[in-house]
Amino acid sequence: MRKGLLFSCLLLTCGVAQAAPISLEYQGFYQRLKQVNKGHYPLVEIAFSVPKTKECVVLGGSITxxxxxxxxxxxxxxxxFIPFDDALKSNRAVINLDMQGDGAHCGIAMQIRAKQTKQQYVREEVQSINEQMNQLLKSMQGFPMRYFSESTNGINFEFDKDQQVTITTDGIEHRFSGVYRLSTQAISELESISFSVTPKVISPWTGTE
Known part of the structure; x- marks a missing residue:
């Protein structure tokens, strides 16, 4: 199994045949958020989303x-944007999603990412982000995150697929689009990196490619 795939469908099994709206127990989200809040990870967070396709469009939602x-x-x-709230857990809150269609083939994706992104970084900043992502992943070991016992390969800087971006590493420019990967080894040798466009997301590089 590719490690990167484990970020998806952790809280809602893909392909659940359930008519709109979809209701999910808040407790599952709370447990993930607790792992972030109980640790010291000022640079990273956990983001939950519904991957958008023609069949998976969220019209709105509520917490009840x-x-x-x-x-x-x-x-x-x-x-x-799910809050971390002890009272919601104690009161057995439910996350309700109003879907376009029945949501039968939709799922909840979970991703560790940097809280903020900017156009320029020095080595120490990138190293801190990488280290905190590794620490958070290690704190989440155990099912279904048992495949993350090893350190990540580095980090991803994510851009729109059709967007041409100029990336400058230590004064050397090159063009790129999509996802730019920076290995842990490359981070250790880096002095600075900058982008012509602010990255949409900075996330762990966990795949084998």
Whole structure:
């Protein structure tokens, strides 16, 4: 199994045949968020989203308990901004997603990523992000994250697939689009890196390629 695939479908099994709206127990999200909040990871976070396809379009959402209902913030890329709240866990809250269609082939993706991205970094900044991502992954060992017992290969700088980006590493420029990977070894030898466009996401490089 490719390690990178384990980020997807951790909380909702893909292909659940369930009519809209879809309801998910808050506790599953809470347990993941707790691992971030109980550790010292000021540079990284966990993001939950519904991968967007023609069959998987989120129209809106809410968080409900037996007595209360709260709005759920969802952005254009269908990221779910789920709060870390002890009271919601104690009150057995439910995450409700209003889907276009029945959501039968949709899932929840979980991704570790940098909290913020910018256009220029020095080596120490990239190393800190990489180290905190590794530490968080190690704290999540055990099912279904048991495949992450080893360190990651480095980090990904993610851009739009059709977007041409100029990347400058230690004064050397080259063009790229999509995902730019920087290995742990390359990070250790790096002085600085900059981009003509701010990366959309910075995430762990966990694949074998």
């Amino acid at each position: 308990t037996e007595k209360e209902q709260f709005p759920l913030t969802i952005n254009e890329s269908q990221r779910l």
